[in-house]
Amino acid sequence: MKKWSILFVAFLALVGFQQAALADASALKPCKNCHDISPGMKKVVGPPLFGVFGRAPTIEGVPFKAWDEKSLDEWEANPQKVKKGAKMLYKTSSAEKRAAIIAALKELK
Numbered sequence: 720m721k722k723w724s725i726l727f728v729a730f731l732a733l734v735g736f737q738q739a740a741l742a743d744a745s746a747l748k749p750c751k752n753c754h755d756i757s758p759g760m761k762k763v764v765g766p767p768l769f770g771v772f773g774r775a776p777t778i779e780g781v782p783f784k785a786w787d788e789k790s791l792d793e794w795e796a797n798p799q800k801v802k803k804g805a806k807m808l809y810k811t812s813s814a815e816k817r818a819a820i821i822a823a824l825k826e827l828k
């Protein structure tokens with residue numbers, strides 16, 4: 720009996736984990752209109768985002784040394800505020816959504 724309950728708990732944990740992973744990836748859905756997020760590293764409208772977390776910006780004119788929580792949060796909230804004339808025409812006003820996006824970007828490695 721005990722064995723079954725351990726298995727059951729493990730099963731629930733696995734299902735929960737998979738759902739969390741799915742929720743993460745879906746946060747990047749709007750980004751995919753303009754960015755390749757696969758290891759293929761294709762330039763689409765914007766630069767590829769695979770491995771973006773922790774690396775230096777590939778675009779000119781942003782005042783950051785690396786894309787981390789803080790810089791990504793500022794960029795996502797308003798690219799034009801970070802860089803005059805930024806070509807990324809997409810903003811995420813919800814701090815909660817930005818956090819979900821950043822969590823998903825960290826997984827792109």
Ligand code: HEC
Pocket residue numbers: 747749750751752753754764765766767768771775776777778779786794795802804805806807808809811820824
């Ligand atoms: C409408 C098209 C569009 C959408 C949607 C979009 N981007 Fe962008 N993004 C761009 C463009 C264009 C650039 C280049 C900006 C420039 O050079 O001024 C860019 C640049 C970036 C960069 C800098 C990359 C580097 O290599 O330095 C990051 C990070 C980024 N976008 C993240 C995101 C995220 C995360 C999302 C989804 C929430 C997103 N973008 C949605 C068009 C888009």
